[in-house]
Amino acid sequence: MTDSIDDFVLKFQSEILNEIKKTYGEKVYERWLNPLYMGSIKDPDGYARLKGRCEDTMEIFLVFEDDRVKQASFQTDGCGSSIVCGSYAAEMALGKSPDELLEVTAEAILEKLGGLPKEDEHCAFLAAEALHEALNGFMIKQAARKRNKL
Numbered sequence: 001m002t003d004s005i006d007d008f009v010l011k012f013q014s015e016i017l018n019e020i021k022k023t024y025g026e027k028v029y030e031r032w033l034n035p036l037y038m039g040s041i042k043d044p045d046g047y048a049r050l051k052g053r054c055e056d057t058m059e060i061f062l063v064f065e066d067d068r069v070k071q072a073s074f075q076t077d078g079c080g081s082s083i084v085c086g087s088y089a090a091e092m093a094l095g096k097s098p099d100e101l102l103e104v105t106a107e108a109i110l111e112k113l114g115g116l117p118k119e120d121e122h123c124a125f126l127a128a129e130a131l132h133e134a135l136n137g138f139m140i141k142q143a144a145r146k147r148n149k150l
Protein backbone atom coordinates (compact mmCIF):
# COMPACT_ATOMS: atom_id res chain seq x y z
CA MET A 1 0.00 0.00 0.00
CA THR A 2 2.76 2.45 1.05
CA ASP A 3 4.71 1.60 -2.08
CA SER A 4 1.82 2.43 -4.34
CA ILE A 5 1.25 5.76 -2.55
CA ASP A 6 4.98 6.54 -2.80
CA ASP A 7 4.95 5.63 -6.49
CA PHE A 8 1.92 7.80 -7.05
CA VAL A 9 3.56 10.78 -5.28
CA LEU A 10 6.81 10.34 -7.21
CA LYS A 11 4.97 10.12 -10.52
CA PHE A 12 2.88 13.15 -9.63
CA GLN A 13 6.00 15.17 -8.66
CA SER A 14 7.76 14.17 -11.83
CA GLU A 15 4.76 15.24 -13.94
CA ILE A 16 4.68 18.63 -12.21
CA LEU A 17 8.41 19.14 -12.75
CA ASN A 18 8.10 18.16 -16.41
CA GLU A 19 5.25 20.61 -16.82
CA ILE A 20 7.34 23.41 -15.24
CA LYS A 21 10.26 22.56 -17.55
CA LYS A 22 7.96 22.62 -20.59
CA THR A 23 6.40 25.96 -19.64
CA TYR A 24 9.56 27.78 -18.52
CA GLY A 25 12.29 26.12 -20.55
CA GLU A 26 15.38 24.18 -19.57
CA LYS A 27 17.51 27.17 -18.57
CA VAL A 28 14.94 28.65 -16.17
CA TYR A 29 14.14 25.21 -14.79
CA GLU A 30 17.80 24.42 -14.06
CA ARG A 31 18.41 27.78 -12.40
CA TRP A 32 15.24 27.41 -10.34
CA LEU A 33 16.54 24.07 -9.04
CA ASN A 34 19.99 25.56 -8.44
CA PRO A 35 19.62 29.29 -7.70
CA LEU A 36 23.17 30.61 -7.81
CA TYR A 37 24.12 33.76 -5.87
CA MET A 38 21.23 33.45 -3.41
CA GLY A 39 21.82 34.83 0.08
CA SER A 40 22.80 38.01 1.81
CA ILE A 41 26.19 39.73 1.96
CA LYS A 42 27.28 41.43 5.16
CA ASP A 43 28.08 45.15 4.81
CA PRO A 44 27.50 45.44 1.06
CA ASP A 45 28.61 48.58 -0.79
CA GLY A 46 25.29 48.65 -2.61
CA TYR A 47 22.02 47.30 -1.31
CA ALA A 48 18.36 47.60 -2.22
CA ARG A 49 15.13 46.02 -1.10
CA LEU A 50 12.18 46.61 -3.39
CA LYS A 51 8.62 45.41 -3.28
CA GLY A 52 6.96 44.64 -6.60
CA ARG A 53 3.34 45.25 -7.51
CA CYS A 54 2.81 41.55 -6.76
CA GLU A 55 3.86 42.37 -3.17
CA ASP A 56 6.96 40.16 -3.43
CA THR A 57 10.26 41.52 -2.23
CA MET A 58 13.62 41.46 -4.02
CA GLU A 59 16.90 42.31 -2.31
CA ILE A 60 20.19 42.84 -4.13
CA PHE A 61 23.60 43.02 -2.46
CA LEU A 62 26.70 44.37 -4.25
CA VAL A 63 30.34 44.53 -3.25
CA PHE A 64 32.69 46.61 -5.40
CA GLU A 65 36.44 46.44 -5.85
CA ASP A 66 38.30 48.87 -8.12
CA ASP A 67 34.97 50.22 -9.36
CA ARG A 68 33.71 46.80 -10.50
CA VAL A 69 31.28 44.38 -8.91
CA LYS A 70 33.32 41.76 -7.12
CA GLN A 71 30.45 40.02 -5.35
CA ALA A 72 26.70 40.04 -5.94
CA SER A 73 23.78 38.21 -4.45
CA PHE A 74 20.02 38.34 -4.12
CA GLN A 75 17.22 37.27 -1.82
CA THR A 76 13.52 37.13 -2.53
CA ASP A 77 10.34 35.91 -0.93
CA GLY A 78 8.78 35.76 -4.38
CA CYS A 79 7.86 33.17 -6.96
CA GLY A 80 10.12 30.76 -8.82
CA SER A 81 10.58 33.27 -11.63
CA SER A 82 11.72 35.93 -9.19
CA ILE A 83 14.33 33.50 -7.84
CA VAL A 84 15.61 32.85 -11.37
CA CYS A 85 15.58 36.56 -12.28
CA GLY A 86 17.35 37.56 -9.05
CA SER A 87 19.95 34.89 -9.65
CA TYR A 88 20.61 36.06 -13.21
CA ALA A 89 20.64 39.73 -12.17
CA ALA A 90 23.37 38.94 -9.61
CA GLU A 91 25.31 36.82 -12.08
CA MET A 92 25.11 39.46 -14.81
CA ALA A 93 26.26 42.14 -12.35
CA LEU A 94 29.55 40.39 -11.61
CA GLY A 95 32.60 42.18 -13.01
CA LYS A 96 30.57 45.16 -14.24
CA SER A 97 31.37 48.84 -13.72
CA PRO A 98 28.58 51.18 -12.55
CA ASP A 99 27.93 52.27 -16.17
CA GLU A 100 27.79 48.68 -17.38
CA LEU A 101 25.37 47.75 -14.59
CA LEU A 102 22.82 50.06 -16.16
CA GLU A 103 22.83 47.71 -19.16
CA VAL A 104 21.54 44.87 -16.98
CA THR A 105 17.92 45.64 -17.72
CA ALA A 106 14.82 43.48 -17.40
CA GLU A 107 15.00 42.90 -21.16
CA ALA A 108 18.63 41.76 -20.87
CA ILE A 109 17.74 39.39 -18.02
CA LEU A 110 14.81 37.97 -19.98
CA GLU A 111 17.01 37.48 -23.02
CA LYS A 112 19.70 35.76 -20.95
CA LEU A 113 17.29 33.26 -19.43
CA GLY A 114 15.51 32.62 -22.70
CA GLY A 115 12.29 34.47 -21.87
CA LEU A 116 9.46 33.94 -19.41
CA PRO A 117 5.71 33.60 -19.83
CA LYS A 118 4.18 37.08 -20.24
CA GLU A 119 2.58 37.00 -16.79
CA ASP A 120 6.00 36.41 -15.15
CA GLU A 121 7.98 39.07 -17.01
CA HIS A 122 7.43 41.60 -14.21
CA CYS A 123 9.72 39.45 -12.03
CA ALA A 124 12.63 40.41 -14.30
CA PHE A 125 11.67 44.08 -13.98
CA LEU A 126 11.68 43.77 -10.18
CA ALA A 127 15.15 42.16 -10.24
CA ALA A 128 16.57 44.82 -12.61
CA GLU A 129 15.03 47.68 -10.63
CA ALA A 130 16.46 46.28 -7.38
CA LEU A 131 19.87 45.96 -9.04
CA HIS A 132 19.78 49.57 -10.25
CA GLU A 133 18.60 50.74 -6.84
CA ALA A 134 21.52 48.88 -5.21
CA LEU A 135 23.83 50.66 -7.67
CA ASN A 136 22.23 53.93 -6.68
CA GLY A 137 22.96 53.12 -3.03
CA PHE A 138 26.60 52.47 -3.94
CA MET A 139 26.89 55.77 -5.84
CA ILE A 140 25.46 57.70 -2.88
CA LYS A 141 27.95 56.02 -0.53
CA GLN A 142 30.81 56.77 -2.94
CA ALA A 143 29.84 60.44 -3.14
CA ALA A 144 29.66 60.65 0.67
CA ARG A 145 33.10 59.00 0.98
CA LYS A 146 34.61 61.48 -1.51
CA ARG A 147 32.99 64.41 0.29
CA ASN A 148 34.36 63.25 3.62
CA LYS A 149 37.88 63.03 2.17
CA LEU A 150 37.79 66.65 0.96
Ligand code: FES
Pocket residue numbers: 052054055056078079080081082120122123126
Ligand atom coordinates in the same frame (compact mmCIF):
# COMPACT_ATOMS: atom_id res chain seq x y z
FE1 FES B 1 6.16 38.54 -7.60
FE2 FES B 1 7.36 36.97 -9.38
S1 FES B 1 5.25 37.07 -8.89
S2 FES B 1 8.22 38.57 -8.24
